[in-house]
Amino acid sequence: MGEPKPNLYSESFPIEGGNFNSAGIVSTGIKSILKKLGIPGDIVRKAAIVSYEAEINVVSYAKKAVVNLTVVPGAVCIEVIDEGQGIPNIDLAMQEGYSTADQKIREMGFGAGMGLCNIRNYSDDFHIESEVGKGTHLKMTIQTP
Amino acid sequence: MNVEAIVAALGLEVKCGREGLGREVTGGYTGDLLSDVMGNSKEGYIWITRQVHQNIVAVASLKEHAGIILINACEPAAETLQKAEAEKIPVMVSDLPAFELSGRIYNLLTSQS
Numbered sequence: 118m119g120e121p122k123p124n125l126y127s128e129s130f131p132i133e134g135g136n137f138n139s140a141g142i143v144s145t146g147i148k149s150i151l152k153k154l155g156i157p158g159d160i161v162r163k164a165a166i167v168s169y170e171a172e173i174n175v176v177s178y179a180k181k182a183v184v185n186l187t188v189v190p191g192a193v194c195i196e197v198i199d200e201g202q203g204i205p206n207i208d209l210a211m212q213e214g215y216s217t218a219d220q221k222i223r224e225m226g227f228g229a230g231m232g233l234c235n236i237r238n239y240s241d242d243f244h245i246e247s248e249v250g251k252g253t254h255l256k257m258t259i260q261t262p
Numbered sequence: 263m264n265v266e267a268i269v270a271a272l273g274l275e276v277k278c279g280r281e282g283l284g285r286e287v288t289g290g291y292t293g294d295l296l297s298d299v300m301g302n303s304k305e306g307y308i309w310i311t312r313q314v315h316q317n318i319v320a321v322a323s324l325k326e327h328a329g330i331i332l333i334n335a336c337e338p339a340a341e342t343l344q345k346a347e348a349e350k351i352p353v354m355v356s357d358l359p360a361f362e363l364s365g366r367i368y369n370l371l372t373s374q375s
Contacts, residue, residue: 138341141320148324158305165324166300173296226313231297238301 126154126188132172134179134201137225144168147186147195154188160261163239164193167257170232171197177222178202179252188261192241197255204247211237211245263287263374265329265352268308271370272356272363274331278343279352285328287371292364296321303327310364316341323349331367333360 128150130143148165156164168184175182179201187194204210211233218228237243242258266283269276276283288306293299294313303309305326311318312333319342322330329352332338338346338353346353356363 137315137317140317141324144324145320162305162325169300169320169324170297225315225317226294226296226311227317229295229297231295231301235297235301 122189122191124187124189126150126186128186130184130186132175132179132182132184132197132199134175134181134199137176140173140176141169143172143184147184150186151188151193156188156193156261160193160259163259164195166239167236167259168195168197170235171195171255171257173227174232174253175199175201177218177227182252191261193259193261195255195257195259198252199254200252203249203251204245204253205249207245207247263371265308265354268367268370269352269354272358272366274354274356277338277353277355278347279329279350281350282329282352285352287328289371290364290367292360300325308367310360310367312336312360314338314342316345318342319345319349319351322346322351327351329354331356331363333358333363 132143144165147168151161151164179199182197182199185196209215213234214230216228216230222228240257241260244256247253265285287308290308291303292310294311303325307327309327309330314336331354335357
């Protein structure tokens with residue numbers, strides 16, 4: 118077993134489901150924290166994309182969530198734990214273009230079935246677990262130099 | 263080429279974010295699906311869209327776009343303008359449809375390089 122890596126930074130943020138007016142606040146906050154920590158721009162932009170997509174998923178489908186940002190030497194970790202309907206078939210949800218979004222969500226330009234794909238593509242490591250009727254747990258890791 | 267030069271060349275109406283007009287434009291992306299724009303556009307791009315709601319500001323800010331141009335004379339929502347002003351992101355309006363506007367901006371950006 119290796120030595121546990123020291124936390125350079127950690128903070129938790131709440132997200133309220135259903136509130137599109139405040140969508141993006143958490144990811145904007147995460148981006149600004151990472152910039153202040155001196156994380157390189159390309160890593161900050163990847164973290165912004167994955168946290169924004171996760172935030173939109175919470176706003177679109179869950180009751181609420183907590184986002185845990187942890188920065189350790191070599192990595193930025195973003196964990197999103199929501200209370201909500203959960204995902205019945207994760208393989209299907211991970212397919213680009215598959216979406217269960219309603220008309221209201223789609224009219225705003227969300228719900229195109231690309232969010233989880235963006236999260237997977239812009240993370241170096243991505244884990245998803247979900248339980249129907251309880252919620253979804255995402256864990257994204259982006260490596261830093 | 264900066265945002266202001268594109269505004270002048272195409273007669274765009276600047277709705278807010280004048281502070282950002284000096285920003286260099288490195289390319290452009292046209293799209294109304296926010297995840298598409300999130301995944302495929304790059305920093306310094308000008309974003310051409312017909313979405314007018316406030317969530318476009320978060321996308322443009324997170325992706326560090328040079329500005330947003332609304333097509334077909336679409337009016338931005340009041341909250342969009344407030345947020346964009348705070349983020350210093352220019353929001354502009356064109357009378358042209360997306361195809362034509364994208365073509366003209368593409369020509370402007372490629373003819374100078």
